[in-house]
Amino acid sequence: MIENVKELLKAHEGLKREVYLDVENSSAVPQEVVDAMLPYYNQRAYGNPTLTHKPGWEAFETVMESAQKIAMFLGCETLEEVNFTPGETEANNVALLGAALLRKDKGKKIVISEIEPLSVLHVAEMLQKRGFTIVKIPVDNEGFINLEKLRGAVDKETVLVSLSAVNHEIGTVEPISEALEIVKDKNSETLFHTDASDAYGKIQFNVKGLDVDLATISSYKILGPRGTGALYVKEGVKVERILEGQIGTQKLWPGVENTPLIVGFAKASELAFQNFEENVNRMRRLRDRLMDGIVGKIPEVMLNGPRGDKRAPDNVNVSFLRCEGEALTIELSLNGVYVSSGSACTRRLLQPSHVLVAIGRKFSEAHGSILMKVTRYHAEEDIDYVLGVVPKAVERIRGIVGSTGVE
């Protein structure tokens, strides 16, 4: 296996340029963030923040200061509202399991949407096996959640609603404050959770303006290190731990805090919010250059998700008809462009992305889908390079498809 990978890597030698656009699945950590993290591995604050010695107190100070920064960007009342977890997946697990199980005597209904990330969707399915009723709210063909269906779904039995603020695959900026109002209006006791991983640092999002009970944020989605994230829990809202062990400074996640990662998360937040408007405008320009370049230049392409302000500033998701996505990702990779696909061929169960299916894409339309996210670190030359590579790659794969599969 590893021999094969070595050969695959060798096939990439001599690339003129490399453009990484798969920020949905992982990302390179900017040097400034790495530099901020490094001293915390062995120079200072390497102690356990709950212990009574200098490196421990340093760690305590560091973790708290990092929480404070994030609390400020999120608009929290207190830094205790920021609960570090090992990432978005874990934060979503705590939000759903930890909130629902605690309230199972009050009701057993959970409402989510059809396009939630798997760390919401699969956890909801797990709760379903434990006797909860899960209602999935449909979305329209741009991914906007159906608010009327939401109104109809929330009732006395509903203990939790979980809706992403921005969809992770097609970038739809959801009408989350309207959704929140509807939910609280129907049942003021219902907890409202939002996975804000694709909103934090990318659109105007803070819990001052949006009075949610729980919100997930993720470090790597804003170019921080992987392995850390946080769950915002509004003061006074009770959530149970889902893992047990030694409890440190983080009441919802046991074990020893990973101070360098937390520092990296805080630093990445700082960089994202430092010149927020400028960053966002830059991403939006790059996004539109990429999107328009593809949609305008290549025949038989569909844009997945909305256009303009209602789309996350970094997200581009397109379907190339008569083209298979996995083959296309490999072809693009061999030319230095790194993206992912929602094609069934890339999935373990060989079913296409549930998000694309939910917005009404046919299997054959999801088959040639490509997801890309730009960052403020990309240059216009990067985008132009991608725009040079993509048409050729699509043409080559379409050449293999030929007349097969033409409906």
Next chain:
Amino acid sequence: MSRVPLPYNPKILELFRNPKNLGRMEDATVTAVAGNPTCGDMITFYLKINDQDVIEKASFESYGCAANIATSSIVTEMVKGMKLEDAWNISWKSVVDAVGGLPSIKFHCGILAVGALKRAIRTYYKNKGFSPDWLPKEPSFEEKQALEEEELAEMLSKRMKIEEEK
């Protein structure tokens, strides 16, 4: 529905980059399709067969992943110059071996390729209106698998339609 890490081997990469016998064959004796356009995974096989029942040329088109492209390509190479009886005996396992192995999640892509080949052979004799002794009445494993995949795709797309109407 997680993604699968796919450490494709050099042979597959080579066939993916430079597939052999690619494209529609205008003078094909017989054409067969396996897979289903509603799910995407689909291949077309073209065979040119002479009056001695020997495959003179084979070509393919693939609407599938790299593994599907590579296995289809190698099947066209394997069957060239073969008697239909011998081509019938090609199993999906021997195709997987010929490409130097596949991740198990991708077996079905190779099975589909062989399924298309066997369908083409069957269609050829059906068109001729005669069935040689060696050709079993029962569908082969690969044909059955291809059918299953098509039915599964059919079912999934029906289920999607029903959900849409709800």
